[in-house]
Amino acid sequence: MENSLVIIGAALLIGLIVWWFFGKRESSETEANMSGTDNQEVTVTVNGGYTPNTVVFKQGVPAQIVFDRKDPSGCFSHVVFPDFGINEELPVNEQYPIEIDTSKAGEYQYACGMNMFHGKVVIK
Amino acid sequence: MTTKQRFIFSAIVSAPMLIEMVTRPLLGIGLPGHAWTMFLLTTAVMAVAAWPFIRTAWAAFKNHSANMDTLIAIGTSTAYVYSIYAMLNHRPVFFEVAAFVITFILLGQVLEETMKGRANSAIEKLLGLQAKDAEVMRRGKLVRVPLSEVVVGDILRVKPGQKIAVDGVITEGSSTIDEAVVTGESMPVTKKAGDGVIGSTINKTGTFMFKATKVGSDTLLAQIVDMVKRAQVSRAPIQKTVDKISHIFVPVVLIVAVLTFVVWSVVFGADIVAALMYAVAVLIIACPCALGLATPTALMVGTGRGAKLGILIKSGEVLEAANDIQTVVFDKTGTITLGKPVVTDVVGDKKTVLELAAALEHSSEHPLAAAILEKAESLGIKAKAVTKFTAIEGKGVTALVAGKQAFIGNTKLLDTNLDTKLEKEMQRLQDEAKTVVIVGSDNKAVGLIAIQDAPKETSAAAIAALKKRGLRTVMITGDNERVARAIADHVGIDEVIAEVLPSDKADHVKSLQQHGKVAFVGDGINDAPALAAANLGIAMGSGTDIAIESGGIVLVKSNLQDVVTSLALSQKTFGRIKINLFWAFIYNVIGIPIAAGMFVWAGLTLSPELAGLAMAFSSVSVVISSLLLSRTRLTPRHIT
Numbered sequence: 054m055e056n057s058l059v060i061i062g063a064a065l066l067i068g069l070i071v072w073w074f075f076g077k078r079e080s081s082e083t084e085a086n087m088s089g090t091d092n093q094e095v096t097v098t099v100n101g102g103y104t105p106n107t108v109v110f111k112q113g114v115p116a117q118i119v120f121d122r123k124d125p126s127g128c129f130s131h132v133v134f135p136d137f138g139i140n141e142e143l144p145v146n147e148q149y150p151i152e153i154d155t156s157k158a159g160e161y162q163y164a165c166g167m168n169m170f171h172g173k174v175v176i177k
Numbered sequence: 178m179t180t181k182q183r184f185i186f187s188a189i190v191s192a193p194m195l196i197e198m199v200t201r202p203l204l205g206i207g208l209p210g211h212a213w214t215m216f217l218l219t220t221a222v223m224a225v226a227a228w229p230f231i232r233t234a235w236a237a238f239k240n241h242s243a244n245m246d247t248l249i250a251i252g253t254s255t256a257y258v259y260s261i262y263a264m265l266n267h268r269p270v271f272f273e274v275a276a277f278v279i280t281f282i283l284l285g286q287v288l289e290e291t292m293k294g295r296a297n298s299a300i301e302k303l304l305g306l307q308a309k310d311a312e313v314m315r316r317g318k319l320v321r322v323p324l325s326e327v328v329v330g331d332i333l334r335v336k337p338g339q340k341i342a343v344d345g346v347i348t349e350g351s352s353t354i355d356e357a358v359v360t361g362e363s364m365p366v367t368k369k370a371g372d373g374v375i376g377s378t379i380n381k382t383g384t385f386m387f388k389a390t391k392v393g394s395d396t397l398l399a400q401i402v403d404m405v406k407r408a409q410v411s412r413a414p415i416q417k418t419v420d421k422i423s424h425i426f427v428p429v430v431l432i433v434a435v436l437t438f439v440v441w442s443v444v445f446g447a448d449i450v451a452a453l454m455y456a457v458a459v460l461i462i463a464c465p466c467a468l469g470l471a472t473p474t475a476l477m478v479g480t481g482r483g484a485k486l487g488i489l490i491k492s493g494e495v496l497e498a499a500n501d502i503q504t505v506v507f508d509k510t511g512t513i514t515l516g517k518p519v520v521t522d523v524v525g526d527k528k529t530v531l532e533l534a535a536a537l538e539h540s541s542e543h544p545l546a547a548a549i550l551e552k553a554e555s556l557g558i559k560a561k562a563v564t565k566f567t568a569i570e571g572k573g574v575t576a577l578v579a580g581k582q583a584f585i586g587n588t589k590l591l592d593t594n595l596d597t598k599l600e601k602e603m604q605r606l607q608d609e610a611k612t613v614v615i616v617g618s619d620n621k622a623v624g625l626i627a628i629q630d631a632p633k634e635t636s637a638a639a640i641a642a643l644k645k646r647g648l649r650t651v652m653i654t655g656d657n658e659r660v661a662r663a664i665a666d667h668v669g670i671d672e673v674i675a676e677v678l679p680s681d682k683a684d685h686v687k688s689l690q691q692h693g694k695v696a697f698v699g700d701g702i703n704d705a706p707a708l709a710a711a712n713l714g715i716a717m718g719s720g721t722d723i724a725i726e727s728g729g730i731v732l733v734k735s736n737l738q739d740v741v742t743s744l745a746l747s748q749k750t751f752g753r754i755k756i757n758l759f760w761a762f763i764y765n766v767i768g769i770p771i772a773a774g775m776f777v778w779a780g781l782t783l784s785p786e787l788a789g790l791a792m793a794f795s796s797v798s799v800v801i802s803s804l805l806l807s808r809t810r811l812t813p814r815h816i817t
Binding site (some may be wrong): 056060063066067068070071073074076077078100101102104106111124125126127128133134135139140165167168169170173 | 178180228229233234235236237238239240241243244245248286290406407409410411412417420423427428431432435436438439442443465466469470473652743778780
């Protein structure tokens with residue numbers, strides 16, 4: 054009796070893990086706000102991930118992502134954009150702007166220092 | 178609270194439990210109020226030191242993602258929550274497991290942070306090398322201004338012992354300059370008016386004035402720093418496979434932990450505490466961090482070490498490409514040779530030949546033209562005016578000189594054959610590794626000029642070292658076959674591809690690629706397409722912009738030995754990445770089954786505390802392994 058309870062519980066738990074982590078999901082996407090005509094900006098909250106997960110910029114307009122790091126975990130201490138050569142330390146509980154080069158259209162991945170959490174920048 | 182503070186707090190609070198672990202079985206002395214004291218101490222550890230793990234794990238969970246914090250949080254909370262339940266039911270507790278695991282993991286993170294700081298220090302140091310201010314001519318007076326106020330066109334003064342503020346050209350005076358910070362060359366270089374100087378290098382002996390040509394982010398040092406930074410965050414292609422694994426790693430480990438619990442409790446009928454301990458050990462020992470750290474830390478140390486030697490590696494991709502190069506193709510002029518040709522012989526009437534040649538070459542941009550003009554000038558021969566000047570690529574130039582159609586160039590330019598005497602002379606000179614040009618008018622040769630571009634002193638040794646590494650060496654040049662062969666024999670090159678038009682170099686590189694991966698070494702001036710076509714482009718060029726643009730690896734010094742060093746460094750760094758990844762994988766592949774209790778029959782088990790310790794040191798060992806890169810030998814040991 055006890056054994057079958059354990060097995061049922063475990064099966065449910067595994068199912069839950071698979072569904073929660075591997076299930077297909079829409080990622081949050083936000084377009085940058087234009088402040089005036091010559092600058093675009095978007096705020097990304099860093100808390101157990103990057104929210105919104107995808108930010109969209111217009112090509113050719115100077116842009117910045119303002120990282121708002123709420124998460125003190127060492128995992129998020131750095132943000133790395135391999136395509137732009139950016140590796141910046143994000144201070145906790147501060148608004149930290151990072152300039153993004155929007156001269157070339159495309160999709161660019163970024164990640165935390167250990168490459169465990171990912172975000173995306175789309176320039177179009 | 179910093180990681181270090183959390184570690185200290187956690188260590189102090191856990192200490193009484195550690196002492197009890199020793200004194201209780203040996204002396205029978207336990208903590209007063211055993212379970213309750215442990216509950217209070219562990220609660221403090223969980224609330225203060227472990228809280229950030231739990232917080233991040235929860236925030237990540239809400240985003241449908243998981244990381245190592247998830248594993249730590251679930252593992253320790255399981256031990257903690259179960260112990261509370263056990264305490265209330267007067268069963269054995271194991272609070273200390275949670276407290277010890279947290280302490281060990283924090284210790285690992287503190288060590289890791291320190292080590293990573295050290296790995297990153299090379300580039301930080303480079304930036305710190307800039308001068309803070311400079312003496313600038315303003316309204317006819319020398320004034321001291323901060324570095325940021327120096328603009329292009331400013332005239333600056335540098336005294337002995339001072340740092341040169343920005344890049345520029347000497348206008349007045351001369352000195353010896355220590356350029357080691359940028360080029361890695363330890364010998365000071367002598368510079369005079371007209372020579373370029375590099376910002377952040379140190380002026381040794383004389384006082385001179387120079388005109389600023391590049392400031393701020395355009396300076397060579399700033400570009401080098403930018404390039405190294407980019408390289409350090411770039412991802413080697415091998416990382417892509419790793420990313421796929423680390424993506425699913427944590428959820429898979431969670432499932433393995435659940436299965437471990439089920440197998441122990443249901444199949445083997447172990448009591449709930451034992452089964453739980455195995456599951457917790459699995460959660461704790463699994464370490465995605467070591468996987469994540471393997472590539473970036475090695476890249477950081479490898480590229481940082483390169484920068485100090487004047488070898489700039491642009492990306493992780495380049496490192497991987499350098500790993501299986503089989504053929505190294507060299508451009509001749511300026512790469513194997515000094516790139517500064519001089520006239521060595523003139524056949525025919527010296528004055529007539531040089532007069533014609535100087536007139537023709539006066540408006541030419543060919544590298545050999547400078548040598549001819551220099552020679553003519555030294556003999557007091559002035560260049561006459563010409564009309565209808567045309568340069569024929571790969572052949573030479575023609576023009577009207579004093580009403581006659583004159584020409585200078587190679588045999589391809591001549592319709593008829595040379596007479597036997599000139600033909601013989603030409604062969605003799607070519608066998609001496611000299612480039613011979615024919616000078617004539619009205620389609621008749623009047624003489625020959627032999628020009629030689631001597632090989633660099635280091636070339637022969639560098640080629641020998643490359644051959645020792647088992648590489649095939651090829652030289653590619655626009656020069657005549659005989660001359661090319663003579664130079665090649667002198668420096669020990671295997672193969673020669675001669676008489677190649679600059680625009681065809683890339684095609685030759687492509688055909689060589691059919692036999693294996695090719696590295697092309699050139700100065701970037703007329704071989705940018707070849708540099709790009711090769712699997713690995715190595716640009717050498719005393720830090721010219723073109724070289725920096727077009728090469729995958731840029732050698733700041735024009736020393737061919739650095740080709741050997743850069744290949745060795747790339748291979749060592751890539752090798753280290755592979756070793757790191759191997760360990761990170763093996764560690765998990767072996768650690769998880771042991772933690773799950775699969776080797777209990779052999780007496781091999783792992784308590785959660787030991788798992789925590791092992792996990793902490795797996796990341797640390799990867800970082801240490803990368804740091805060792807800064808000490809590995811790059812030149813082969815001499816056999817005596």
